[in-house]
Amino acid sequence: MILKNLVVGPLATNCYIVGSESSKEGMIIDPGDEAEVILSNVKDLGLKIKSIVLTHGHIDHIGALKEVKEATGAEVAIHSDDAQALQEKSVSTLLGLSYPAPPPPDRLLKDGDSMDIGDLHFLVLHTPGHSPGCICLLGEGIIFSGDTLFNFGIGRYDLPGGSYSQLVNSIHTRLMTLPDDTAVYPGHGPDTTIGTERSGNPFLQT
Numbered sequence: 001m002i003l004k005n006l007v008v009g010p011l012a013t014n015c016y017i018v019g020s021e022s023s024k025e026g027m028i029i030d031p032g033d034e035a036e037v038i039l040s041n042v043k044d045l046g047l048k049i050k051s052i053v054l055t056h057g058h059i060d061h062i063g064a065l066k067e068v069k070e071a072t073g074a075e076v077a078i079h080s081d082d083a084q085a086l087q088e089k090s091v092s093t094l095l096g097l098s099y100p101a102p103p104p105p106d107r108l109l110k111d112g113d114s115m116d117i118g119d120l121h122f123l124v125l126h127t128p129g130h131s132p133g134c135i136c137l138l139g140e141g142i143i144f145s146g147d148t149l150f151n152f153g154i155g156r157y158d159l160p161g162g163s164y165s166q167l168v169n170s171i172h173t174r175l176m177t178l179p180d181d182t183a184v185y186p187g188h189g190p191d192t193t194i195g196t197e198r199s200g201n202p203f204l205q206t
């Protein structure tokens, strides 16, 4: 598996480029900003991007969506409960950032859907709490956790549509049930593992 992490934008968002070694098909997770950097990395990796997957609809994860979509022609996928975020009005206000209006989604995701990129297969886990339509992508021994779970942290739950009880419930029932050695690639900050977070994440201790 090809996996490239780019840290983009003023909120240091992790944008991931994931690709199949064999088919050279790829997906981009959370093109938050710096479209030209994302696209030049895609080119260097020699990938044909099939999908752009948004872990949720916050502006720091979709700021470069318009340009990346236009350049790649890839489908844009987001959970239905966050799809309204891809509207011009909501985009220019949240978090005080402003970006070109993103294109509407091509595919609305729900829990249990699969994202297939060549020989790579990822399962969509709906993990509401940071936002209503947050998802994680699980497959190939790793999970992309968006702003749901961080290295020794959890996502904010004070933004519109957020819920602390939902967030903690999502983490406990959907993520902490995974094997310890599952690598976690979050929406911000360094990667970690489920086992590390299970034993040491201060927000998950009872």
Ligand SMILES: [Zn+2]
Pocket (backbone or CB within 6 Å): 056, 058, 130, 147
């Ligand atoms: Zn967020």
Ligand SMILES: [Zn+2]
Pocket (backbone or CB within 6 Å): 011, 013, 058, 060, 061, 147, 187, 188
């Ligand atoms: Zn974020």
